[in-house]
Amino acid sequence: MLHERGAELAQITSALRAAREGRPSLVLLTGPLGIGRSALLQRLPARAVNEAEDDVRVLRANAAPVEQDFALGVVRQLFDSLLAGAPRELSERWTRESACFATLALADEDMPADDRPTAAYEPALSGLLSLLESVSADGPLLILVDDLQWVDTPSLRWLAYLAKRLRGLRAVVVCTLRDGEPRARHPLLSEVVEAATHRLRPRPLSSAGTAALIRDHFGEPGDEEFIRACHETCAGGPLSLTAVALDLAAAGHRPTADRVGAVRAARPADLRERLARCVRLQPAPVRHLAAAIAALGEPGDPALVPRLAGLDPIDYAAALRDLHALGLVADEREPRFVHPVVADAVHSSLSVAEREWLHDHAAELLYRAGRSDEQVAAQLMAGVTSRHDWSVGVLRAAADVALRRGAPEVAVRYLRRALLDASLLGEGRARLLIDLATAERGLDPVACERHISQAIPLLPTPGHRAAAALRLTPAAMGLLRPSAVDLLRQVADELGPPDALGGAAREVALRLEARLRQSGIDDPAELASAVERLYRMGEEPPTATAAERELVAVLVSAATLTCRLPADEVTRLAMRLLEREPVASARVYSALPLATVALVAADSVDAVGSWLSVEQRIGRSRAAVTVGTVVDGFGHLEQAMVLMARGRPTLAHAHAELALRLSDAHWHELGVAATIALVRTALEIGDPALSERVLDEASRRSSSCLPLAAAVQFLGASVDAHRGRWSAAVETLMACGRRLESAGWRNPVLFPWRLRAAGLYQRLGDSRSALALAEEDRLRAEEWGAPVAMGRALRLKGMLLGGETGEDLLREAVGVLRGSANELELARALLLLGGRLEGRPEAEDMLREAAALAAECEAPWLVERARRGGGDGTVRLEDALTRTERRVVMLAGRGLTNMEIAGELGVTSRAVEKHLTNSYRKLNVSGRRELIAALPRLQAVKGS
Numbered sequence: 056m057l058h059e060r061g062a063e064l065a066q067i068t069s070a071l072r073a074a075r076e077g078r079p080s081l082v083l084l085t086g087p088l089g090i091g092r093s094a095l096l097q098r099l100p101a102r103a104v105n106e107a108e109d110d111v112r113v114l115r116a117n118a119a120p121v122e123q124d125f126a127l128g129v130v131r132q133l134f135d136s137l138l139a140g141a142p143r144e145l146s147e148r149w150t151r152e153s154a155c156f157a158t159l160a161l162a163d164e165d166m167p168a169d170d171r172p173t174a175a176y177e178p179a180l181s182g183l184l185s186l187l188e189s190v191s192a193d194g195p196l197l198i199l200v201d202d203l204q205w206v207d208t209p210s211l212r213w214l215a216y217l218a219k220r221l222r223g224l225r226a227v228v229v230c231t232l233r234d235g236e237p238r239a240r241h242p243l244l245s246e247v248v249e250a251a252t253h254r255l256r257p258r259p260l261s262s263a264g265t266a267a268l269i270r271d272h273f274g275e276p277g278d279e280e281f282i283r284a285c286h287e288t289c290a291g292g293p294l295s296l297t298a299v300a301l302d303l304a305a306a307g308h309r310p311t312a313d314r315v316g317a318v319r320a321a322r323p324a325d326l327r328e329r330l331a332r333c334v335r336l337q338p339a340p341v342r343h344l345a346a347a348i349a350a351l352g353e354p355g356d357p358a359l360v361p362r363l364a365g366l367d368p369i370d371y372a373a374a375l376r377d378l379h380a381l382g383l384v385a386d387e388r389e390p391r392f393v394h395p396v397v398a399d400a401v402h403s404s405l406s407v408a409e410r411e412w413l414h415d416h417a418a419e420l421l422y423r424a425g426r427s428d429e430q431v432a433a434q435l436m437a438g439v440t441s442r443h444d445w446s447v448g449v450l451r452a453a454a455d456v457a458l459r460r461g462a463p464e465v466a467v468r469y470l471r472r473a474l475l476d477a478s479l480l481g482e483g484r485a486r487l488l489i490d491l492a493t494a495e496r497g498l499d500p501v502a503c504e505r506h507i508s509q510a511i512p513l514l515p516t517p518g519h520r521a522a523a524a525l526r527l528t529p530a531a532m533g534l535l536r537p538s539a540v541d542l543l544r545q546v547a548d549e550l551g552p553p554d555a556l557g558g559a560a561r562e563v564a565l566r567l568e569a570r571l572r573q574s575g576i577d578d579p580a581e582l583a584s585a586v587e588r589l590y591r592m593g594e595e596p597p598t599a600t601a602a603e604r605e606l607v608a609v610l611v612s613a614a615t616l617t618c619r620l621p622a623d624e625v626t627r628l629a630m631r632l633l634e635r636e637p638v639a640s641a642r643v644y645s646a647l648p649l650a651t652v653a654l655v656a657a658d659s660v661d662a663v664g665s666w667l668s669v670e671q672r673i674g675r676s677r678a679a680v681t682v683g684t685v686v687d688g689f690g691h692l693e694q695a696m697v698l699m700a701r702g703r704p705t706l707a708h709a710h711a712e713l714a715l716r717l718s719d720a721h722w723h724e725l726g727v728a729a730t731i732a733l734v735r736t737a738l739e740i741g742d743p744a745l746s747e748r749v750l751d752e753a754s755r756r757s758s759s760c761l762p763l764a765a766a767v768q769f770l771g772a773s774v775d776a777h778r779g780r781w782s783a784a785v786e787t788l789m790a791c792g793r794r795l796e797s798a799g800w801r802n803p804v805l806f807p808w809r810l811r812a813a814g815l816y817q818r819l820g821d822s823r824s825a826l827a828l829a830e831e832d833r834l835r836a837e838e839w840g841a842p843v844a845m846g847r848a849l850r851l852k853g854m855l856l857g858g859e860t861g862e863d864l865l866r867e868a869v870g871v872l873r874g875s876a877n878e879l880e881l882a883r884a885l886l887l888l889g890g891r892l893e894g895r896p897e898a899e900d901m902l903r904e905a906a907a908l909a910a911e912c913e914a915p916w917l918v919e920r921a922r923r924g925g926g927d928g929t930v931r932l933e934d935a936l937t938r939t940e941r942r943v944v945m946l947a948g949r950g951l952t953n954m955e956i957a958g959e960l961g962v963t964s965r966a967v968e969k970h971l972t973n974s975y976r977k978l979n980v981s982g983r984r985e986l987i988a989a990l991p992r993l994q995a996v997k998g999s
Contacts (some may be wrong), residue, residue, distance in 0.1 A: 056090070056092060057098055058094055058260060058264040058267045058293075059258070059261060059263075059264040060091065060098075060257060061261055061874075062398070063095055063255045063257055064095070064098065064099070064102055065085070065902075066082070066255060067082055067099060067102075067227065067229060067253075067255075068102060068225045068810050070082060070252075070253060071111065071197060071227050072224050074195050074196070074224075074226055074227055075195045075228045076225075077220065077225060078740075079221040079223075079225065079226045079227065079228075079284060080221070080227055080228070080231070080252040080253060081218050081223045081228045081229075081230070081247070081250055081251045081253075082227060082229045082232040082251065082252070082253040082254075082255060082258075083203075083225075083230055083231075083232060083247075083248060083251040083255070084096065084229065084230070084232070084255050084257070084969055085231075085233075085234060085253045085254065085255070085256050085884050086233070086234060086256050086257050086383045087231050087233070087234045087235065087292075087380060087381075087382025087383075087473040088233060088234075088235075088294070088329075088330070088333055088381050088383070089260065089292040089293065089294030089295055089382055090257050090292060090293065090382065091230060091241075091257055091293040092201075092257065092555055092917040093202075094234070094293065095397070096199050096201050096229060097255065097300050097506075097931045099197065099229060100197065100198060102113070102197075105771070106917070107215065109160065110198070111194065111195050111197055112190060112193075112194055112195070112196050112197070112304055112747040113136070113137075113196075113197045113199065114133040114134065114136055114138060114198045114199065115132070115133070115136045115199045116130075116133045116135045116136070116199070116200050116201070117132070117140075117202065118201060118202040118203065118204075118205035118206045118207075118208075118210075118958075119201065119202070119205055120205050120336055122207065122888065123204070123205060123206075123208075124147045124207065125207055125673055126207055126208075126209045126210075126211060127207065127209045127213070128206060128207050129200060129206045129210035129211075129214075130183060130209070130210045130213055132461075133198065133200070133788070134183075137190065138885070138933070142627060145347065146647050154331055164312055166610075172234045173591060177693045179213075179336065180212070180213050180216045183213055183217075183611065184216065184217060185218055186450070186854070187217070187224060188223065188224060188227065189388050191224045191225040191226050192225075194225070194510045195225045195226065196224070196225065196226035196227070197226075197229070198227070198228040199232075199266070200214065200228070200229070200230045200231070201231050202232075202233065203230045203231060203232040203244060203247065204233055204238045204239055204244065204549070205238070206244075208243065209373060211241070211243045211244060211247070212243055213870060214228075214230070214243075214247050215243045215246040215247050215250075218246065218247050218250035219246075219250060221712065230247065230251075231703065232244075232248065232735070233381070233382035234307055234380040234381060234382070234677070235376075235377045235378070235382075236381075236848050237337070237377075239343075240772060242564075248251055248621070252321070256548075259290060259291025259292060259293075260291040260292075260293060260296065261284070261287075261291065262282060265285055265286040265289075265291065266280055266295060267295070268296055268297065268300060268613045269285060269300055269310050271284060272297070272300035272301060272304050273300065273304055273309065273310045275309070275310065275555065276310070277310030277311075278310060278312045279312075280312040280315055280521045281310045281312055281314060281315060281318065282310070284315040284318040284319060284601070285300070285318050285997070286319055287297060288321075288394060288751045289393075289394060289701050290385070290393045292393070292394075293383065293392055294326065294329075295326055295393075296878035298323035298326035299318060299321045299326075299349055300323055300597045300734070301323065302321050302323040303317055303318065303321060305947060308841045316902050319395075321396070322396050322399055323393070323396065324844050325993055326396055326400075327396050327399050327400045328400070328401060328403075329400075330383070330396065330397055330400030330401075331400040331401070331403045331404040331603060332382075332404075333381065333400075334383075334400060334401055334404045334475025335404045336380075337377070337390045337873045339375040340364070340366055340370050340373070340375045340442045341374045341378060341381075342365060342368065342404070343364040343365055343374075343911040344360070344361075344371065344374040344375060344390070345383065345401045345416075346364070346377060346380060346390060346400070346405060346409070346413055346708070347361075347390075347402055347413075348360060348390045348391070348536055349386070349392075349397075349398040349401040349402055350363065350414055350417045350434070350437075351363060351421075351439050352398075352433075356422070356424075357383050357389075357390065359391045359417075359420050359421070359424060361412070362420055363416060363420055371944055375387055375388070375390060383397050383690055384803060386442070389710045391497075392539055405761035407900070410605060411439065412463075414434045414435070414437035414438045415434070415438050415441055415442065415443075415702040417433035417434040418431050418435050418438075418441065418443070418446070419548065421434060421445060422443070422449065427456075427457055428449050428452040428453040429453045430455070431449045431453070432449055432450050432453035432454075432469050432472075433451060433710050435449065435472065435685075436468065436469070436472050439475065440475055440476070441476065444960045445880070446476060447473045447476050447479060447487070449467075449470055450469045450470065450473035451473060451490060452486065453466075454466035454467075454473075454490065454494060457469065458493075461499055463494050463495075463498055464498060464726070466494040467491065467495055467499075468522050470487065470491040470494055473487055474487060474488070481513055482513060482514060482515060482972060484513060485509075485510040485511075485523070486510075486512050486539040488507070488509050488510035488513075489506075489510050489523050490525055491506050492504075492510070492527075494504040494508045494822040496527065497725075498581065499804075500527075500536070500539075501536070503526070503527060504527060504536065504538060504539045504542065506543065507523055507524060507526055507527060508542060509865045511521050511523055511542075511546065513522065517550045517551075518550065518559065518560050518563060520546050520549065520550075520682060521546040521547065521549070521550045521560075521563045521564070521567055522563050523546075524542055524543050524546045524667050525563065525566055525567065525570070525701040527539050527542070527543065527570070533572075533575045533757045537987075540571065540574045542570050543567055543574070544571060544672060546567065547564065547567040547568065547969045548568070550563065550564050551564065553566065553568060561602075562601070562602040562656035563602070564606055565600075565602035565603060565605070565606045566602045566606070566969045567911050568606055569605045569606040569608070569609045571607075571614070572584075572585045572588075572613070573609045573649075575724075575802075576612070576613065576616065576761075577760075577798045578675070578679070579617075579797070579798060579799030582613045582616060582617050582797060582799045582979055583619075583799070584829050585609065585610050585613035585614075586610070586613050586614050586617060586619040586620070587619075588610055589610035589613070589614060591609065592607070592610075595631075596610075596628065597618060598631055598632055598635050599635070600615045601636075604632050604635060604636055608629075608630060608632055608648075608649045608650045608653075608820045609626050609627065609649060611625055611632070611649070611653050612652065612653055613652065613766070614653075615652070615653040615656050615802060615806070616799065616800075616802055616803075617658070617800070617801055617841045618801045618802055618803075618835065618838050620732075621838075621839065621845075622656070622657035622658065622839050622840040622841040623657070623840060624654075624661040625653050625654075625656070625657045626654060626657045627653045628653075629650045629653045629657070629659075630654070630659075633654075634652060636650075648689060648692075648728075649812075650807075651693050651696060651697075651793065652696065654901075655696045655697065655699070655700045656802055656804045656805050656839075656841065657699065657804075657841050657846070658841040658842050658875050658876055658877065659841075660700040660701060660844040660874070660876050661775070661876060682728065683755075683873070687717055688714045688717035688718050688729065690712075691710040691713040691714035691717065691729075692710070692711070692714040692725065692728055692729050692732055693710070694707075694710045695707040695708075695710035695711040695714060695732045695736065696732060699732070699735060699739065700843075700876055700877060701876050701877060701878065702876075702877040702878040702880060702881075702908075702912045703879070703881070703912055703913065704739035704740045704879070704912075704913075704914070705730070705736075705740065705912075705913040705914075707735075707736045707739075707914065708733065708736035708737070708740065708785055710732075711729060711732040711733040711735075711736050711959075712733060712760045712800030714728075714729035714732065715730060715733055717729075725764065727760055727762075727763050728987060730752070730763060731762055731763055731764070731766045733749055733752070734749055734750075734752070734753055734766040734767065734769065734770045735815045737749040737773075738769060738770055738771060738773055740878075741773075741916070741976075742976075743774070743777040743778075743975070744972065745973055746774050746777065747772050747774055749776055750767070750770045751769060751772060753766065753770065754755070754767060757983050759802070761795070761798055764792050764794075765794070765795055765806060765808075766788050768788070768791040769788070769791065769808065769811070771787055772784040772785075772787040772791075772811065772815075773811075775787065775976070776815060776982070777982055778982050779982030779983055779984030779985055781815050781818050781819050781985075785812055785816060785819065786813040788808050788811055788815070789808075790996040791808055792806075792808040792809065792812065795808065799837075801835060801837060803832055803835045803836050803839055803847075803848070804841055804843060804844045805845045807832075809828040809829070809831055809832040809835075810832055810848070810851055812828055812849055813825040813826075813828040813829045813832070814851070816828065817855060818893070818896050818985065822855065825855055826852070826855055826856075827849045828854070829848065829852040829855055831850040832848045832851060833849065833851075833852060834847075834848075836849075841875075842871050842872060842874045843872070843874035843875045843880055844875045845868075846868045846869075846871040846872035846875055846877075846880055846881070846884060847863050847868075849865070849867050849868035849871060849882060849884075850865060850868040850872075850880075850883065850884045852864050853865035853867075853868055853887070853888075854887055859892070862891050862892070864889060865884060865887055865888040867887060868882045868884040868888075869881065869885055869888055869901075872884050878908050878911065878912055879908070879909070879912040879917075880916060880919075881908060882905045882906075882909045882912065882914070882917055883905075883906035883917065885901045885902070885904055885905035885921075886902065886905040886909075886917060886921050888901055889901035889902035889905060889921070890902075902921045902922075903921075905917070905921040906918050906921035906922055909921060912960075916977075919977060920979070936974055936977060936978070937958075939970060940970050940973060940974045940977075942960065943956055943960070943970040943971060943974065944971070944990075946959060946960075946972050946977075946988065947971060947983060947985050947986065947987070948986070948990045953968055953971070971983070971986075
């Protein structure tokens, strides 16, 4: 379907009416590539037949570059199309009356294609004209010639001859001519152009025309933003618009605003090949200029583009005008392509050798002109090798820029390309391998390890080799591969023990020891050895240097996991680390963040919170460098840990999600820890839908490290409990607990599996197992000594035991938790104690305080329970639920499925599911099974 070409069609139709009356004409359709000249020509025969009162005979020919040596090829196409469609008797009469034509034009022998004078061809030209006169006597003619610039010379001579002798013919000749083609200056073609009685130049489609074309190809109207993107990207060109629309529609896209990016990224193969053919046929200056613009990108540098193309100012201006006339550049004064696909087409028109030379030369020009390292590197990356001695230095500098702006994947590509330079040998090659490994350690730890292994033998001294090994990703979560551990151990043995060394060598040795000890965190023997090493350092371990602090952080972490030191001693040592560690230090690639974990476990987060606030302020001043990098990710992760320790799970969850989003390019440094933090926040919030979503995400991030596996098991057990599968949840938690204990991980704050398993045993009616676990948890909490651990353990046991004993334990839990940073745990204890003291004067004050703390912690589910009276969560249906929720619960209690309840109430299954989820939380039950079992008790409870 043609759009916005009505004026052109009407003018040609009018010319055809005039020809019927003996007034012939020659119409010339001009315009740049892709404006729709050929499409308009194809539409003319149908329009002519519809408008004519008698038969219109159509002669059609399409010229092509490859047929320029085929003499009279276009003429033969014209008359073949005429004779093939005419009755036999009529065609025989025409050719009989024009015997000269039959002899000269339809003969099998080739006609000469040289440029001899027209008089030499006079008999053939006259015979062809005579045939046309015979044909036009029987009815008007429509003669269509597409791409006049590619017509062979003899046919072009005949067209020029015809153009001057149209008088007396009932004919309209319509020819198309593409702008910017060098052959348009051929003398014979100029004669045809000058003889034209009408010159038509179709315009680019308007926004309305673009919208109509989109509707044709997608079968539906496009969004305004989608239409605008198509119109601007394709500059209203029908060819490019059609190609983009077909490409997007074939890929299943709809013309909606969210597909604007796909419009701008579209590179239709058919359009690219057609543009490439156009470029290949241009003279050398035009081809060279197009290649230079494509190589330098957009906007092209006006000072460098002509130099790369090898053109002087005059030739440059002429070639740029030709590209503009062809419709390939937007402005004849600016080297900028009209569509990104043009650059792709120009590249595909070049040979491999031409592309290699072009980009290498472009890199040299940019380098000599003082352009940025990344601009030069982009050109070097387009080639396989480089002949320049400065190329490796440029690529390394560009990689450094990419790393500082948070793009390690780009840095890796630059450095891998630099390795292809064969001139790099020995220590120089080793340094480049180390730089590459540094960029890879967050993206590809296996490649990082491989390149470090390749670099180490090339380094001259044990100190250099040991320092190179430290570029391996730190094993903050025990993620180092066995081969990487072997490599660390090998260079550490070669370097020697830290106590026997001094200066920089001692620093390196201490950091190697920290890495090796951290790699064994899931080995109880290694953990015990680490704690013994901490004991041997005395009460004041050395922390003056960064390496000493890193080693002490690892040793304190081992003491925290195993509870071999009490919480107050761990707090003292961890605080010494933070006091001596500059807030602007690069802690990301060390074990120092473990100090934050130790302080969180010890319930001592006030100081670390202040430390992180200072770090954030400094980080904001460096925002241009660190935004979106692993540094920001660790900042959000540590904030999440501190907020969790203070009982702010909702805020912590937001920070954990940000950390996880920033961890894609740094999974082995940040992603595991961020996933664990996200799981812990979901556990604390207790929303079933959130828990299932986070569990699905965490399960996809599979890892063999113990802390992540344990976190996933914790959350899996929580999801099972929400679904009423208590036995399965208990089994999962007990298996997880056995695995943690066998690894020597005994900390009750970091891994409260007994606390959760005891609650599930109680729901299953196994009070003995619940009390046994609660007592174990209390003993472990006393051993560790952190207020939050003690308060939780006392609350659990007080909840399980009734009478005065339980009440005393709950009072003790409240007293202990008043000394904890975790206000949410205090709110839980106050809520439980306030419920036990129902009817006594102090109960109301406790419930009021619990509600205030829960509101401050953004825990609305606890606020609601506190306002209902607290207790063990047992409430009356009328007090807790809305009228609709009560109806849903009662129907569920009768055994109806969600679909059956939806049918009964006339709502959707999704609405039923939402009401049930809200009811589970309000009634403090984990799922349908527990709800049905507790329904008689819930209905029997006395209201207030």
